[in-house]
Amino acid sequence: NLQVGGSLNLSGTKITSLPDNLKVGGDLDLGDSPLGRKSLEYSQNDFKQIILDKGGYVKGDLWR
Numbered sequence: 001n002l003q004v005g006g007s008l009n010l011s012g013t014k015i016t017s018l019p020d021n022l023k024v025g026g027d028l029d030l031g032d033s034p035l036g037r038k039s040l041e042y043s044q045n046d047f048k049q050i051i052l053d054k055g056g057y058v059k060g061d062l063w064r
Helices: 034-039 044-053
Strands: none
Touching: none
């Protein structure tokens, strides 16, 4: 149930998954992280849909 009003930069972290109900009001940057590399298996729209399916959203861009 993490809510971020602006952008969330997780680039360079060791993050491997996102929490359910993640709400990001700006961009989500996953570059140079295990999750960012894993997300490349999906199109940007498909990965955003996975976040939607978990009850969340990203209003801005998804950087991977």
